[in-house]
Amino acid sequence: MLDNSDLNAMQENFPFWEDLNKEEKSTILEGTIRFTHKKGAIVHEDRNKCTGLLMVKTGQLRIYIISDTGKEITLYRLFERDVCVLSASCLIRNITFDVHIVAEKETTMLRVATDVFKTVGSVNPKVLDFTNELVSSRFSDVMWVVEQVVFMSFDKRLAMQLLELSAIEQSDTLSVTHEALARDLGTAREVVTRMLKRFQDDGIVALSRGGITITDHDALYQLT
Amino acid sequence: MLDNSDLNAMQENFPFWEDLNKEEKSTILEGTIRFTHKKGAIVHEDRNKCTGLLMVKTGQLRIYIISDTGKEITLYRLFERDVCVLSASCLIRNITFDVHIVAEKETTMLRVATDVFKTVGSVNPKVLDFTNELVSSRFSDVMWVVEQVVFMSFDKRLAMQLLELSAIEQSDTLSVTHEALARDLGTAREVVTRMLKRFQDDGIVALSRGGITITDHDALYQLT
Numbered sequence: 001m002l003d004n005s006d007l008n009a010m011q012e013n014f015p016f017w018e019d020l021n022k023e024e025k026s027t028i029l030e031g032t033i034r035f036t037h038k039k040g041a042i043v044h045e046d047r048n049k050c051t052g053l054l055m056v057k058t059g060q061l062r063i064y065i066i067s068d069t070g071k072e073i074t075l076y077r078l079f080e081r082d083v084c085v086l087s088a089s090c091l092i093r094n095i096t097f098d099v100h101i102v103a104e105k106e107t108t109m110l111r112v113a114t115d116v117f118k119t120v121g122s123v124n125p126k127v128l129d130f131t132n133e134l135v136s137s138r139f140s141d142v143m144w145v146v147e148q149v150v151f152m153s154f155d156k157r158l159a160m161q162l163l164e165l166s167a168i169e170q171s172d173t174l175s176v177t178h179e180a181l182a183r184d185l186g187t188a189r190e191v192v193t194r195m196l197k198r199f200q201d202d203g204i205v206a207l208s209r210g211g212i213t214i215t216d217h218d219a220l221y222q223l224t
Numbered sequence: 225m226l227d228n229s230d231l232n233a234m235q236e237n238f239p240f241w242e243d244l245n246k247e248e249k250s251t252i253l254e255g256t257i258r259f260t261h262k263k264g265a266i267v268h269e270d271r272n273k274c275t276g277l278l279m280v281k282t283g284q285l286r287i288y289i290i291s292d293t294g295k296e297i298t299l300y301r302l303f304e305r306d307v308c309v310l311s312a313s314c315l316i317r318n319i320t321f322d323v324h325i326v327a328e329k330e331t332t333m334l335r336v337a338t339d340v341f342k343t344v345g346s347v348n349p350k351v352l353d354f355t356n357e358l359v360s361s362r363f364s365d366v367m368w369v370v371e372q373v374v375f376m377s378f379d380k381r382l383a384m385q386l387l388e389l390s391a392i393e394q395s396d397t398l399s400v401t402h403e404a405l406a407r408d409l410g411t412a413r414e415v416v417t418r419m420l421k422r423f424q425d426d427g428i429v430a431l432s433r434g435g436i437t438i439t440d441h442d443a444l445y446q447l448t
Contacts, residue, residue: 065367067375075370094360097367125349132356136318139363142370143289143321146299149373150410151291186374 006034006110009057013081016126024120031116037103043087044101050090051101052111053131055083059107060168063099064183073149073186075099076141077168085134088114091121092135149186157185158195159223162205166214175211230258230334233281237305240350248344255340261327267311268325274314275325276335277355279307283331284392287323288407297373297410299323300365301392309358312338315345316359373410381409382419383447386429390438399435 011017020028037043043061044051061078063086078084089095091114121127148157161184165174178196182189196212199205204220206213214220235241261267267285268275285302287310302308313319315338345351372381385408389398402420406413420436423429428444430437438444
């Protein structure tokens with residue numbers, strides 16, 4: 001059952017909500033459930049299994065692609081109030097790729113079933129406008145990934161990633177593995193380890209068993 | 225002035241054409257011009273300068289991004305009957321990146337002015353459906369580029385590119401420079417030259433001043 005806070009979240013984060021009539025609202029509410037995934041749980045992994053539109057209430061999702069050999073690259077992350085459209089890519093014609101979604105923290109989300117969204121979208125163009133704008137946003141996110149991968153040197157990309165994770169965690173101490181950084185950046189763990197050691201030699205980070213501490217924020221920022 | 229063949233092209237390649245009323249059709253026709261760019265001409269380069277929706281009548285366009293330092297990577301190519309939506313990205317909310325477009329052959333295209341498309345799109349949802357589906361298609365194209373860049377080895381990418389250019393030109397003799405291949409693949413010319421020399425040593429291609437000849441199609445295909 002949805003509670004008042006779920007209803008508020010939908011009101012606040014679905015810009016089309018006020019344009020729905022009473023019937024459309026109740027169709028969507030009936031097709032929506034709230035659920036929680038533990039840290040590390042796979043939320044979505046197959047295009048053919050259309051998970052539905054996901055709204056993050058609390059927690060954090062990582063959206064990534066994965067190769068046949070298990071190599072990964074992170075496309076973007078979603079946080080509180082963000083809505084994931086690619087988990088409902090079956091809604092969208094011409095999306096031919098598949099993304100995977102993992103909960104990076106314990107994450108509570110609302111899921112609007114795909115067919116409900118389709119039904120309301122077919123009569124209310126504001127609903128379609130919303131999904132189309134989301135698609136364009138994610139397209140822009142992915143273009144940013146292309147620019148980073150193709151145009152930027154790896155030291156710069158790693159520095160940017162450490163600063164981003166530090167901003168997300170609001171801490172200079174990151175409990176992130178070299179493996180996880182490699183998955184974010186689409187490279188091999190050894191490449192991350194080598195560059196982190198260089199950063200450590202330069203006095204920018206301190207490496208420990210538990211993770212990475214940024215010891216010179218300014219120097220790291222200079223690299224970006 | 226538009227001629228009958230232009231009108232046919234619009235009828236055939238705009239799937240919304242039959243859903244337009246007479247007035248909407250004439251609004252679009254009045255906002256459409258035909259023009260031709262010579263091989264090598266820049267067709268579009270600045271997001272703020274919204275070129276409009278482009279439909280290729282004859283010829284070939286290359287859509288790419290470029291870094292501050294002039295490095296490029298090709299996102300996709302458009303051929304006869306294809307429609308370019310990113311040249312009208314000002315139409316689309318949340319597209320925050322910029323693409324460049326060059327005519328790779330002498331190219332004749334129709335351009336529908338952005339404001340005309342906006343006007344008709346605001347009253348006819350089929351027009352918006354069309355642009356949204358185009359955005360999703362190009363998003364899928366770009367995801368394919370990400371997969372290639374991040375997941376595939378360079379020999380494989382170069383082999384795929386040579387086979388693709390050979391299919392486009394319907395010839396095993398390609399008048400393409402190492403520089404142009406580097407721009408397609410988002411790498412440095414030296415990297416292309418080194419790999420082509422390896423291909424030549426392996427008897428797969430023959431390099432000459434004028435270009436590249438694929439001498440062993442099967443072996444090239446085996447690499448992909």
